[in-house]
Amino acid sequence: MIERQLVGRHIGDFAAILGYPLLTPRQAPEGDPEHGMDMYIEQPDRGLAVTVDTSGICTSVQFYAADREAGYREYGGVLPEGLSFQSSRADVRGVLGTPVAHNDRGGVFPPLRHYPWDWFAYEGIKLHFEYDDSLSRVQLVTAMPLPG
Numbered sequence: 001m002i003e004r005q006l007v008g009r010h011i012g013d014f015a016a017i018l019g020y021p022l023l024t025p026r027q028a029p030e031g032d033p034e035h036g037m038d039m040y041i042e043q044p045d046r047g048l049a050v051t052v053d054t055s056g057i058c059t060s061v062q063f064y065a066a067d068r069e070a071g072y073r074e075y076g077g078v079l080p081e082g083l084s085f086q087s088s089r090a091d092v093r094g095v096l097g098t099p100v101a102h103n104d105r106g107g108v109f110p111p112l113r114h115y116p117w118d119w120f121a122y123e124g125i126k127l128h129f130e131y132d133d134s135l136s137r138v139q140l141v142t143a144m145p146l147p148g
Contacts (some may be wrong), residue, residue, distance in 0.1 A: 002077055003061055003143035007125050011041075011056045022050060038124065048073030060144040066137040068130075080127060080140055089135040096120045096127070115139055121146055 007011040007019050015021040020040050041050045049062045065085040066074035074085060083093045084123065101119035115130040 003063075003080065003127070003141075004123055004125055006050070006058050006061045007143050007145060009058050011050070011052050011058060014050075018045075038085050044069075044072040047073045060142055063141040063143075065137065065139045069139075079124060079138075083138065085138045087138050089116070089129075092118065092129050092138065096122060103112075 002017065003057065004018075006014065009017070011022060011083045012104070020044065038054045039052045041052065044064075047064045047066075049064070050058055051060045055057050063075040063077070063079065064072040066072070079087075083092055084093060087095075097120070099120050102118045103114075104116050105114060116133065116135060119127060119128040120128055124146065126144050126146050128140075128144070129138055130140040130142075131137065134140055
């Protein structure tokens with residue numbers, strides 16, 4: 001699966017894995033030093049975004065559904081275990097089992113939009129699934145290293 005191949009790898013390896021290079025922005029956006037994020041590389045035309053640390057190591061990959069974020073196309077690659085953006089929360093849990101943690105609340109809590117989510121420990125990485133408010137569709141999948 002692509003998510004396992006990217007998390008923890010140097011961004012220089014991405015072209016061989018993805019089939020195209022990820023171009024890094026000239027100036028790093030504001031990062032979150034608490035999480036070691038130095039650079040957020042967006043690929044809205046491919047439906048994904050990547051965070052890398054100061055050493056160029058991938059700390060997370062986000063795969064977007066078409067309607068999750070304005071300007072993003074739906075990620076066209078394969079999601080884990082044959083899941084898709086059409087999968088419901090029940091479908092995801094049926095394949096990946098009981099989540100390590102979850103949040104059932106969605107809705108708008110200004111200034112942020114919150115989505116219900118689950119996270120799973122999956123083959124050495126953390127997979128975080130966000131769903132629409134009806135829990136009938138996956139909106140975003142984030143892969144990252146498992147917490148400490």
